[in-house]
Amino acid sequence: MSKADKTKEFIIERTASIFNTKGYAGTSLNDMTEVTGLTKGSIYGNFKNKEEVTLEAFKFNLGIMSCLFSTEMEKRKTYREKLLAYPFIANNYSETTFPKGGCPILNTAVESDDTHPILKQQAALAFIRWKDKIIDLLNKGIEAKEFSEKLQPEQVALTILAVLEGGIMIRKLTDNQEYIEKIMNTLRCYIEGL
């Protein structure tokens, strides 16, 4: 890996959480220089734009979250148990493992309505991929006779995601861990009843 690539990665690693906290527009070049210790010139030497940093930081945050879910899922065998990884992680949410600032998709969805169409598009894409992944799990679970045949995969997938995102948002808003636990409790029951 070249030095340029190292610096790029370094910049992304350091800035990602600010982007996810202050918002992708609310994060300034100054924020970025402060947290990296680099100069503006250096950042512009490694990225074309603030937008490019923004986009890659979003991907980075997304990656952390995906990884978190994936590794937990791999530990689990049945499809039902795999799905239960979602409420499990959201419940045992911790700032050290989960991207600081919450779900990057949620954050981007809300922030970049008008202001940043490319980022919004990236987030929408990520969301749909996520949804399709859950649908895939559900279909496999149906095949494996784990879930009811009558189950409507897309509706279920969307519901799981809505509860998840809604829960994360409520936690972020109220800083009340109890709330998300209760919501995830419902989600667990919902999945168990599929």
Added chain:
Amino acid sequence: MSKADKTKEFIIERTASIFNTKGYAGTSLNDMTEVTGLTKGSIYGNFKNKEEVTLEAFKFNLGIMSCLFSTEMEKRKTYREKLLAYPFIANNYSETTFPKGGCPILNTAVESDDTHPILKQQAALAFIRWKDKIIDLLNKGIEAKEFSEKLQPEQVALTILAVLEGGIMIRKLTDNQEYIEKIMNTLRCYIEGL
């Protein structure tokens, strides 16, 4: 109502939807003068600073949404039917009735994490009041033997809100009406099964 109060209200009415669309930080004084036809000086004559406008615009957007739900609820008699007003409205969501830009609580929750603590607090308060209102409905419904006695009001209320907010966010992100309909479908079933 004094002239000052009228102007204040006028400013709020006009700016509220920009705030809910562009974000409370992303909306500039220039945006405000453009949409009101007033001068910056005039805005500062009626409000202490941008934050004050921000706060009142948030309240205004909140009011529109509350009103929407309340009037629909009043038409309905049983508590179950009252609760079903939520998925009903979210489903028949329209930019003319619902605040443009989506749920102000959700928006504020996401945007104002670090950047605007007072606004975040207001949103948190509004959320808790909303939650408590649903709890109240649930308790009354239990008393009226509409709902199961075993039902845990806070968990149910939080779940309803999570699905609602999650659904709105997904709609905002994907611009896909079908998605929210499916999610609200689940919510309807959930409420009907209480």
Added chain:
Amino acid sequence: MSKADKTKEFIIERTASIFNTKGYAGTSLNDMTEVTGLTKGSIYGNFKNKEEVTLEAFKFNLGIMSCLFSTEMEKRKTYREKLLAYPFIANNYSETTFPKGGCPILNTAVESDDTHPILKQQAALAFIRWKDKIIDLLNKGIEAKEFSEKLQPEQVALTILAVLEGGIMIRKLTDNQEYIEKIMNTLRCYIEGL
């Protein structure tokens, strides 16, 4: 005249000569604040852009030069004498009357080849108007039997302008007053022989 208009005019007056000296791109906002004593914000309150200032400064410089020629011409009666105003003024060139930095059309022509198409267009327009004005004088002179009927107005007009601009450029480059005098001497003979 409103205060805004006064400030605008003030800014133009003060900056015009820098633009004509340092070039329209080479003049920075800092140059402009220094020479006006105003802040950047104030300049942007009165002009949309640096480009807008640039364009108006060009017009201002153009105006000074046109005025210089016009007033000298009005003093003169015959068309031949009127044309002789050009070498006369270029000869008695002085930094106090003539725009500092030389002919704005010449300067703009050279500077804004690629970099500033709108400005170049303005300069080209000004040039053509100037040329047509000379053609008009020539035609009137022909009618008045002052000039030969065989004279080709456009060629003569273009020649006068080329010698004039060439002379100004040579003066600017060499800082040698003698040179322009010699060139204007030729121009005078040329006009006298028409």
Added chain:
Amino acid sequence: MSKADKTKEFIIERTASIFNTKGYAGTSLNDMTEVTGLTKGSIYGNFKNKEEVTLEAFKFNLGIMSCLFSTEMEKRKTYREKLLAYPFIANNYSETTFPKGGCPILNTAVESDDTHPILKQQAALAFIRWKDKIIDLLNKGIEAKEFSEKLQPEQVALTILAVLEGGIMIRKLTDNQEYIEKIMNTLRCYIEGL
């Protein structure tokens, strides 16, 4: 020729036309790396700074132009015919033979008034050499009885240059080939009448 010299020459060759088009200040190091395919470090390895490149690029452009006139003149026998090479070339001006961007002396004269004294000095020197070369031709022509004895060599030389530069500038400004043809027509007559 050492490798260093080769690289230097390569850089000059490639950058010269940008300098003459965008201006000596308007051309950035990035422009230079783009057009050469080299790195900034490499350019700084071969030249002390941007100014040095600037100066040599100016010389290079000057050389092209001089060469163009010289070779045309060598084909011609009488001094009058040699002088007529100027309007001939300016008339048959083509972007492939003539330095792109026009006469480097003219460009430098206009651009570098305040901003770049050394470059201006170089241009002034080149101009005077040019003028003296024409004076030389005129004197030889007088000796050879081609031109009138009464002719004032410096005035004629300056006039020729003024018309030439004025014409080139007008062409650059208006992009109208017809204009320069008319001007060069006058110049031809002027030389023929010497």
Added chain:
DNA sequence: TATGAATGAGTCTTCATTCAT
């Protein structure tokens, strides 16, 4: 010698805010 990476002063522009009128 050539490179890639970093620098920091500089560019233009927008921001929320103030205040004399």
Added chain:
DNA sequence: CATGAATGAAGACTCATTCAT
């Protein structure tokens, strides 16, 4: 009360230049 004009800090971004490798 409302206005128009001014402020200066902060915004993103580009520049010529340097230096370890």
